[in-house]
Amino acid sequence: MALVPYEENPLPALSKLHSSSAQFRFANQELRLVQDWRRLGVAAVVWDAAVVLCMYLELGAVELKGRKAxxxxxxxxxxxxxxxxxxxNxxxxxxxxxxxxxSANVEANLPPESRSSVVVSELTWGQGLQRFPQGGFDLVLGADIVYLEETFPSLLQTLEHLCSENTIVLLACKIRYERDTDFLSMLRGRFSVEEVHYDKDRDIHVYEARRPPKRRDL
Ligand SMILES: C[S@@+](CC[C@H](N)C(=O)[O-])C[C@H]1O[C@@H](n2cnc3c(N)ncnc32)[C@H](O)[C@@H]1O
Known part of the structure; x- marks a missing residue:
């Protein structure tokens, strides 16, 4: 699977993607993320969905302190x-x-006292899931990860593996194509899904998904 599904676009609105870094202020810290579109494509630039998800986290709707994410x-x-x-964590x-x-961005943007609360790990959706505790997370976060139709089943499988009934999934999505909504339909088949935030300027939706409690027959 190609890591670079989009062509370079000369529109000024997209020029920020081609910049060698992107700067933000979140959690009272100046953050500088190194970008490398030419070498790594979509994985090496900060997408609006990530920015909106961070803004949503800062609103405080979801508890983060001490949570396993x-x-x-x-x-x-x-x-x-x-x-x-x-x-x-x-x-x-x-x-x-x-x-x-x-890893370089994590290292560069976290003060030493926060580094022990972060682990960077390889996870290709649907593969090697046993390396991650089943239902072992309080929070699953994803920004702009719903865009490759062929990954929808493995992404859903990954969410099902990681989530218990108490897990909150937050997905920040740019709906670019009709097919992107197919993933939301698939998700609704297994999770209860609610839109909790919409950023009109960036056209980003934030969805919260939770596994419904298992039916307990008496
Ligand atoms: C559009 S980028 C979003 C990056 C980042 N979340 C953001 O919003 O700035 C999509 C990300 O999904 C990752 N990705 C795509 N297919 C994947 C797969 N099958 N397993 C794991 N990650 C995948 C890409 O490597 C890329 O980092």
Missing amino acids: IELGAGTGLVGIVAALMGA VTITDRQPALELL
Whole structure:
């Protein structure tokens, strides 16, 4: 599977993706994420969905302190870094080719006292899931990870593995194509899903998903 599904786009709105770094202020910290579109494509730039998910986390709707979180398809790692700065213990994951830049960004943006609360790990959806505790996370985070139709079944399988009835899944999504909503339909078949936030300027939806409690027949 190609890591670079999009062509380079000369539109000024996309020029920020081609910049060698992106800067933000979240959790009272200045963050500088190194980007490398030419070498690694989509995994090596900060997408608007990540920014909106961080803004949503800062609104405080979800408790992060002391919570066990995992980020899927983290790319540069912005969301996982912000979650860690806000007190979560975070496993930040992506496919193997993305990990070097991801680890460097994590290292560069976390103060020494927060580094022990973050682990960077390879996770290709649907593969090697036994390395991650079944139902073992309080929070599953994903920004702009719903875009490759062929990954929808393995992404759903991964969510089912990671989540217990108490897990909160937060997915920040840019709905670019009709097919992206197919994933939401698949998700609704296994989770209860609610839109909890919409950023009109960036056209990003944040969905919260939870596994319904198992039916207990008497
Ligand atoms: C559009 S980028 C979003 C990156 C980051 N979350 C953000 O919003 O800035 C999609 C991410 O999903 C990852 N990804 C794509 N397919 C994957 C798969 N099968 N398993 C794990 N990660 C995958 C890519 O490597 C990439 O980092």
